[in-house]
Amino acid sequence: MFVFNSNFPFSIPNIDAINWDLVSLPTFADKPKIGSQSMPVVFGITSISKQKDAAMNVIQYLMSEEMQISESKKGVMPVSTTDAARKAFAQDTPFKGKNWGALYYNQIAPGVPKSNYQLSVEKSFTSYIQPIVEGKKDVNTAMREA
Structure with missing residues (x-):
């Protein structure tokens, strides 16, 4: 079993x-039908942008149903x-036959605020994940190096 986010097959070679x-993640008894958080x-648009209207138009286009489906x-x-x-x-990918409905089986869990310290610690460990996934390092080696 491998718990990861929805873009994992698109980022793992071979x-x-x-x-x-895919299947949905297990849930807790006290939180039925509540899955993981989203990423x-x-x-x-920053307050110093000189093109706020143009930037908003781009965001609106990216959020349009047409673009979301594409x-x-x-x-x-x-x-x-x-x-x-x-x-x-994933219908235009080699993985179109997979059980992508599992991504939507549970509700998305609410986000939890993170401190600046937590974010910096997470960032320091992120680079050690890919070699494990690719089979280049075992978990113990990666954790020792981290």
């Missing part, structure tokens, strides 16, 4: 050599919660 599929990409087909998790955007997920 994953097509493995017979894999969203966030767009914003990106969803490529395997980019849509922000849109419409059935069309969700059903389109």
Whole structure:
């Protein structure tokens, strides 16, 4: 079992050599149907921007149903919660036959605030994950090096 985010097959080399599929994550008895948190990409416009209207137009385009479906087909998790955007997920990829509905089986858990200290510690460990996934290092070696 491998718990990761929805873009994992698109970032792991030679994953097509493995017979894999998806299921929803287990939930806690006191939080039924509540899954993991999301890892969203966030767009914003700074207060010093000289092109605020143009920037907002770009964000609105990126959030449009047309763009959400287009990106969803490529395997980019849509922000849109419409059935069309969700059903389109990964349909233009080699993984279109996988059980992508598992991504939407549970509700997304609410976010938890993180301190600056937590973010810096997480960042220091992130680079040690990929070699484990690629089979270049075992977990114990990576943790010792980290």
